Amino acid sequence: xxxxxxxxxxxxxxxxxxxxxxxxxxxxxxxxxxxxxxxxxxxxxxxxxxxxxxxxxxxxxxxxxxxxxxxxxxxxxxxxxxxxxxxxxxxxxxxxxxxxxxxxxxxxxxxxxxxxxxxxxxxxxxxxxxxxxxxxxxxxxxxxxx
Amino acid sequence: xxxxxxxxxxxxxxxxxxxxxxxxxxxxxxxxxxxxxxxxxxxxxxxxxxxxxxxxxxxxxxxxxxxxxxxxxxxxxxxxxxxxxxxxxxxxxxxxxxxx
Numbered sequence: 659x660x661x662x663x664x665x666x667x668x669x670x671x672x673x674x675x676x677x678x679x680x681x682x683x684x685x686x687x688x689x690x691x692x693x694x695x696x697x698x699x700x701x702x703x704x705x706x707x708x709x710x711x712x713x714x715x716x717x718x719x720x721x722x723x724x725x726x727x728x729x730x731x732x733x734x735x736x737x738x739x740x741x742x743x744x745x746x747x748x749x750x751x752x753x754x755x756x757x758x759x760x761x762x763x764x765x766x767x768x769x770x771x772x773x774x775x776x777x778x779x780x781x782x783x784x785x786x787x788x789x790x791x792x793x794x795x796x797x798x799x800x801x802x803x804x
Numbered sequence: 805x806x807x808x809x810x811x812x813x814x815x816x817x818x819x820x821x822x823x824x825x826x827x828x829x830x831x832x833x834x835x836x837x838x839x840x841x842x843x844x845x846x847x848x849x850x851x852x853x854x855x856x857x858x859x860x861x862x863x864x865x866x867x868x869x870x871x872x873x874x875x876x877x878x879x880x881x882x883x884x885x886x887x888x889x890x891x892x893x894x895x896x897x898x899x900x901x902x903x904x
Contacts, residue, residue, distance in 0.1 A: 748896060757851055758851065
């Protein structure tokens with residue numbers, strides 16, 4: 659029916675939430691994903707962070723990131739469920755497969771271009787002096803603060 | 805008389821002409837601006853991650869408004885991606901909507 663796509667879901671829990679509650683919510687989310695034949699790719703707990711502005715009466719929140727594959731119905735259901743849960747103060751679910759594919763494609767094209775230029779003995783393009791270190795692109799610098 | 809007046813007028817216009825010329829030359833003289841280049845193009849960033857608030861921070865100075873690309877020099881494609889990333893980061897309270 660509908661297509662399987664990759665999504666990223668980030669939700670913020672109220673700072674009062676205990677470790678247990680965070681784990682509970684995670685298992686709940688996981689259960690929903692499996693119920694809708696989705697697949698959890700990766701989960702990351704960023705821990706407690708300061709919010710850039712107040713949400714309700716909170717100034718801090720516990721951030722959790724879940725990357726999963728699933729259908730549109732799954733995201734709809736997750737959205738609905740997260741809205742109901744009081745301890746979740748904010749959540750965001752975005753589709754990432756297309757962007758990642760595009761990024762991958764441009765990277766591949768650039769690498770092919772570089773290889774071609776090297777093979778022909780032409781100068782490697784770009785103003786960047788560090789054209790050979792290409793690895794650090796998709797690694798976010800600081801993620802896990804505590 | 806008439807000739808004198810005409811010549812005076814001519815001189816006047818000449819002077820004005822010179823003044824205008826000086827004005828025109830003003831901003832050009834000694835104002836060499838370095839050509840701005842897109843940060844994301846030089847660093848070869850393909851995907852601007854909304855989760856990476858540290859990376860987005862230089863593009864939302866003091867008032868937390870998005871820095872226009874005429875100032876930052878970011879190319880059109882990356883500015884569009886940057887905009888989406890900043891708006892997503894704001895929803896997650898990683899970046900402020902405004903500060904005062």
